Amino acid sequence: MFKDNEGESTNFTSSWKKQKKLREHSSQTSETITYEVGNQTNHPQNAQCQTESLLNLMTAKIHKPERNEKDEVELGHFLTAVESTVLKQLKMNNATVELYSSIMKARKGLSEYSFLCEYALHEKAAVVDEKGDTSLEVTGLSWSCSGASVAVSYGSNETMSWSEDRSYICLWNMDRPKLKLDEADQKLELESAVQTVQFHPDITGFVAAGLFSGVVVVWDLSKDEACYSDFAHNDPVTCLCWMENNDNNSRSMRLVSSSTDGKFIIWKFKKGKTSSILKYEKEYVVSSTSIPRSFGVKGRGSLGVTCFCPIQNFDQSASGLGGQSSRLITAGAGIVVGLESGLVLKCSLELLESNPVTFVYEAHKGPVYSVEWSPFHRNIFLTCSTDQSCRIYHSLEAAPLREIRTGWVGSTLMAASWSFTRPTLFYVSGSSGKLEAYDFTQSNVAASVDVGEKKEEGTVNCVELNPVRPDFLATASSTGYVHIWRLGAGLVSGNEPLQHDCDQLNMLAKEAMARD
Secondary structure, three states, rough: OOOOOOOOOOEEEEOOOOOOOOOOOOOOOOOOOOOOOOOOOOOOOOOOOOOHHHHHHHOOOOOOOOOHHHHHHHHHHHHHHHHHHHHHHHHHHHHHHHHHHHHHHHHHOOOOOOOOEEEEEEOHHHHHHOOOOOOEEEEEEEEOOOOEEEEEEOOOOOOOOOOOOOOOEEEEOOOOOOOOOOOOOOOEEEOOOOEEEEEEEOOOOEEEEEEEEOOOEEEOOOOOOEEEEOOHHHHHEEEEEEEEEOOOOEEEEEEEEEHHHHHHEEEEOOOOOOOOOOEEEEEOOOOOOHOOOHHHHOOOOOOOEEEEEEEOOHHHOOOOOOOOOEEEEEOOOOEEEEOOOOOOOEOOOOOOOOOOOEEOOOOOOOOOOEEOOOOOOOEEEEEEOOOOEEEEOOOOOOOOOOEEEEOOOOOOOEEEEOOOOOOEEEEEEEEEOOEEEOOOOOOOOEEEEEEEEEEEEOOOOEEOOOHHHHHHEEEOOOOOEEEEEEEEHHHHHOOOOOHHHHHHHHHHHHHHHHOO
């Protein structure tokens, strides 16, 4: 009925598990080869050396060379042949020893209060025209930030109408081994008379120039390209000054120009950009309505600007170091301005309104052609005018602290400049053709020299001290010549310590506070 049933077995083969296969292999590295080498150093050897005794040296016979009569005869013939030449040269040396001595003393600064003319430069294309007459005069000077090069502008200060004569900006490098006195190293020809020129005080290779037509030009020396302003003054440009950049763009540069139309125009451009132009940014107008009537200004027109300089916000006399008046307008610093009417103003180029005047000083009796801030004091500045006077002002006092008058009868002052190494010394020049150094603590002239080529003397329009090499000074003449002078040690360092002169300047500044 029921019985056990045994079914057939069933196998399932794995799909992933496989039987391992084994295989035997053998490997053998190459046999290591070794060998032995012997090394043995050299055997040392002993040596002895004995010098001769002092007694042997003293008793030794000195060898005397044999006398050669033939050589003595030849030597006699040679001395006889050159005797006349040697005697002639000795006489020349004796005759010029005093001249060379004075030159070397002047070069070394042993002549304390003196001017030594190192170079008399001129551009022959600008000074002499086709007829052989003098055509252009030097209207501006500027030293490079390295102190090696000087920029010279050629134009005319007598032209009262539009001129089509060629004008130039010329550059000379004082470090060139073969300096050409009658030909500039670099030259830019312009279609209008150049009235002023200014190197950038910090960045090399950029020269700004103002033209008689009212246009402003920036010359890029590395590319030998000039970019012109897209706007112009109504009158000739009288002064230029570079500005500190107000943004973080290192390629952007700013420039301020003034004119006899009474305007200050701020320009902006980007260096390194092809076909770049000077872009008009902002302008300020010095108007007669912004001047108190007590100063005698009448009318409602603009007042002509002749010169200006940046106000310095540092006091280097506190540290006792040498000074250097920067030509860069810094943020919040402002400027001091000289006018055709003789007025001296303090202005700001950061105001929202177009009137920049913030303070008025007592006026000169003639046009002010030079304003210079002291490199040793934050509140002292210098002016010079055609009324034959130089004045020293305190920035917080309307009346001048000192007035220095020259003894030039019938002559006018055209330029003045502070010394970078002596706080109480400044230089003046003018139509008398003289360059003079004055110390306001003394009653007499410290040094004086006539500037001119032989009998030909003219007005000395500009005086520029080298910002890096304090013993060099440049003057510009209406005859078209630029003279590079080496200053004596007395004009550079003086007889008193620097701190003594700084104290004298501080005492002068305190006079303004005592008046209040």
